[in-house]
Amino acid sequence: METFLLVYVLLVGLIFGSFLNVLIYRIPLKLTVVKGRSFCPNCNHNLNWLDLFPVFSFLFLSGKCRYCRTPISPRYPFVELLNTLCYMGAYLVFGIHISTLVYCVVCSCLIVLSLIDLDEGLIPDRFHFIIGACGILMTVVTKDLPIVDRAIGLVAISIPMLLIAVLVGGMGMGDVKLLAVCGFLLGWKLILFAFLAASISAAIYAVIMMIKKAAHRKSEIPFGPFISLGVIVAAFFGNNIINAYLNILFSM
Numbered sequence: 576m577e578t579f580l581l582v583y584v585l586l587v588g589l590i591f592g593s594f595l596n597v598l599i600y601r602i603p604l605k606l607t608v609v610k611g612r613s614f615c616p617n618c619n620h621n622l623n624w625l626d627l628f629p630v631f632s633f634l635f636l637s638g639k640c641r642y643c644r645t646p647i648s649p650r651y652p653f654v655e656l657l658n659t660l661c662y663m664g665a666y667l668v669f670g671i672h673i674s675t676l677v678y679c680v681v682c683s684c685l686i687v688l689s690l691i692d693l694d695e696g697l698i699p700d701r702f703h704f705i706i707g708a709c710g711i712l713m714t715v716v717t718k719d720l721p722i723v724d725r726a727i728g729l730v731a732i733s734i735p736m737l738l739i740a741v742l743v744g745g746m747g748m749g750d751v752k753l754l755a756v757c758g759f760l761l762g763w764k765l766i767l768f769a770f771l772a773a774s775i776s777a778a779i780y781a782v783i784m785m786i787k788k789a790a791h792r793k794s795e796i797p798f799g800p801f802i803s804l805g806v807i808v809a810a811f812f813g814n815n816i817i818n819a820y821l822n823i824l825f826s827m
């Protein structure tokens with residue numbers, strides 16, 4: 576039964592991952608995401624189900640369009656695999672619980688908004704609304720976190736970042752709103768953890784880019800993908816890591 580469910584989650588992750596690629600491509604172009612068949616962006620040839628099977632089509636077609644042989648970005652199978660990993664992670668951490676469903680939705684949103692942020696340098700508002708709604712749903716349905724913890728989470732990082740965005744700049748409003756809704760979802764402890772993880776990973780990335788001379792000190796790095804990474808790590812492992820850290824701290 577356990578294995579059966581895990582395979583089911585894997586398949587759902589792949590199928591939704593494939594749909595996320597459609598969203599990442601179509602939302603910035605303001606194309607409809609529910610109608611219309613998928614097509615090759617180079618030759619415009621309609622794709623059939625053999626071309627659209629998540630990950631496997633990419634492997635069977637050796638990463639090229641079947642019709643025009645243009646290379647397909649490895650980003651497509653990457654998004655599908657990442658989404659699948661998140662869904663399986665949510666199931667393994669939360670089990671058969673409403674939290675699994677909520678965090679699958681949240682992870683998919685974070686993956687899509689991260690790639691749109693990388694491409695366009697902005698985070699569409701609809702993702703803030705969906706993650707906010709997930710936070711409200713969790714407040715109503717589960718009692719795992721006091722509402723005060725969520726309320727503090729809403730403002731703990733977002734308000735200081737709002738001040739920095741207004742007074743200093745360098746931080747987008749999309750990032751501030753993302754920190755607010757994720758803070759409400761996770762509560763103050765985990766959003767602090769997520770923000771720390773996001774800052775550290777962004778700093779490491781910036782140093783690597785500077786060494787490779789791809790980025791100058793002034794060039795802007797989108798922060799959305801790092802916040803997303805931090806939020807996913809915090810949601811799945813945050814409590815365990817914080818508890819382990821406190822144990823070490825108090826046993827000294």
Ligand SMILES: [Zn+2]
Nearest residue numbers: 615618640643
């Ligand atoms: Zn093509």
